[in-house]
Amino acid sequence: MTNKKYTIVTYGCQMNEHDSEKISWILETMGYKWTDNKEESDFIIYNTCLVRENAELKVYGQLGALKDLKRKNPDLILAVCGCMMQQEEARDIILSKYKHVDIIFGTGNIHKLPQLISRYHQINRTVVDIVEDNREIVEDIEANRKYSFKAFVNIMYGCNNFCTYCIVPYTRGREKSRKPENIIKEIEDLAKKGYKEITLLGQNVNSYGKTLGYDYSFANLLEDVNKIEGIARIRFMTSHPKDLSDELIQSIAKLDKVCEHLHLPVQSGSNKVLKEMNRKYTKGDYLTLIEKIKNAVPDIAISTDIIVGFPGETEEDFNETLDLIKKVRYDSAFTFLYSVRKGTIAAKMENQVPDEIKHERFQRLLDTLYPIFYEENLKYADKIVEVLVEEVSKNNENVLTGRTRHGKLIHFEGSKELIGNLVNVKVEKIKSFTLEGSII
Ligand code: SAH
Numbered sequence: 001m002t003n004k005k006y007t008i009v010t011y012g013c014q015m016n017e018h019d020s021e022k023i024s025w026i027l028e029t030m031g032y033k034w035t036d037n038k039e040e041s042d043f044i045i046y047n048t049c050l051v052r053e054n055a056e057l058k059v060y061g062q063l064g065a066l067k068d069l070k071r072k073n074p075d076l077i078l079a080v081c082g083c084m085m086q087q088e089e090a091r092d093i094i095l096s097k098y099k100h101v102d103i104i105f106g107t108g109n110i111h112k113l114p115q116l117i118s119r120y121h122q123i124n125r126t127v128v129d130i131v132e133d134n135r136e137i138v139e140d141i142e143a144n145r146k147y148s149f150k151a152f153v154n155i156m157y158g159c160n161n162f163c164t165y166c167i168v169p170y171t172r173g174r175e176k177s178r179k180p181e182n183i184i185k186e187i188e189d190l191a192k193k194g195y196k197e198i199t200l201l202g203q204n205v206n207s208y209g210k211t212l213g214y215d216y217s218f219a220n221l222l223e224d225v226n227k228i229e230g231i232a233r234i235r236f237m238t239s240h241p242k243d244l245s246d247e248l249i250q251s252i253a254k255l256d257k258v259c260e261h262l263h264l265p266v267q268s269g270s271n272k273v274l275k276e277m278n279r280k281y282t283k284g285d286y287l288t289l290i291e292k293i294k295n296a297v298p299d300i301a302i303s304t305d306i307i308v309g310f311p312g313e314t315e316e317d318f319n320e321t322l323d324l325i326k327k328v329r330y331d332s333a334f335t336f337l338y339s340v341r342k343g344t345i346a347a348k349m350e351n352q353v354p355d356e357i358k359h360e361r362f363q364r365l366l367d368t369l370y371p372i373f374y375e376e377n378l379k380y381a382d383k384i385v386e387v388l389v390e391e392v393s394k395n396n397e398n399v400l401t402g403r404t405r406h407g408k409l410i411h412f413e414g415s416k417e418l419i420g421n422l423v424n425v426k427v428e429k430i431k432s433f434t435l436e437g438s439i440i
């Protein structure tokens, strides 16, 4: 098999992005070559997300548009995988309405893709392969990573938290930690290849280690990764506030490679809503945590996830969220309109918030957040920051973009040979979402 080309379209979180890097590795070991162009692809794969309704609708739209292409090129193989495929209902929609899809698989059986492709060739009709709750961790898939200097590394899979709005525990199964020796080995190999930045991935990294059967925590893992020569920066996501231990805060403070940025999703500032969400902390607990972190790491950048319009959210509840934002003073935030996810507990709650109220609150949420982002960025004015150069700017080929240790996106002039290097940049201009400066 030569000259066969593939495209992967990825929706969803870093977990999915990294899964796509693994799928890419599998396809390339089979002889496929990457293309951006669907028209010239022999294999198109959609790696889907189920976390909000709009993620789901986009996939149906795209699949519909591919009917023509499939008609023109009957040899084209069309596959759909990822979180949506873990749900029976979404699978049934694909099987009944998008009959031109050839292969369907889930989040737990990526490694079986070569077998699924040959099975499709044998039977010449849709192949479906799903593992409901993947108990085993498959260690022998590598990843064809998007960048050659920063890498995602899975440290655990699944989630046990069952926040009442969230579909992830149903699509990714129960929490399971990878063995530390496998994680360390993977990062050592990356370091040897010249990788400088590692992002440790898990739905709730702070509970890393609980399924290992012996005493080894996320803080222990950070300590061990911090020792790996060649790695300059360690990031991790996501941290659940209920599991953020003092030990971990101390690790962030003392380990030189752990970046001064913490993503700590709060979701809401109302104790009543937090309880209904099953988040297991109060607004007060969260603010105490923030205080502890800021005491231990005074210049830490903090980002979060916020949902507006959770069932039963009143104006008073929403104001608690705005109040919390003003107290924490976030550096950035992902903001979401609550989206009903069938199969979750919150989907059955009766007091759903009307769309126009959700939208109106969402706007007030942004109006509160954006000036704070800008004011927090002012701290960097005239400072010299270390930047990992990531790419050439989309708008100007003389401009590079990169990220600071604090996770800030920064633009500056420079030549593309610098991509993948750490450089020092003097910050000269502040915006709400980006910084601008010059290399010194
Ligand atoms: N495990 C991570 C990420 C989960 S999904 C964590 O716990 O933070 C990322 C974000 O999507 C969540 O933090 C939440 O803010 C948002 N989200 C999840 N389900 C949602 C829903 N039904 N409607 C709107 N936003 C949702």
Ligand code: SF4
Pocket (backbone or CB within 6 Å): 159, 160, 161, 162, 163, 166, 167, 168, 169, 203, 204, 240
């Ligand atoms: Fe979803 Fe909550 Fe698990 Fe995050 S911790 S993946 S929000 S259930």
Ligand code: F3S
Pocket (backbone or CB within 6 Å): 011, 012, 013, 014, 015, 016, 048, 049, 050, 051, 083, 084, 167, 168, 171, 172
């Ligand atoms: Fe991620 Fe979406 Fe699945 S957020 S875990 S890809 S449902």
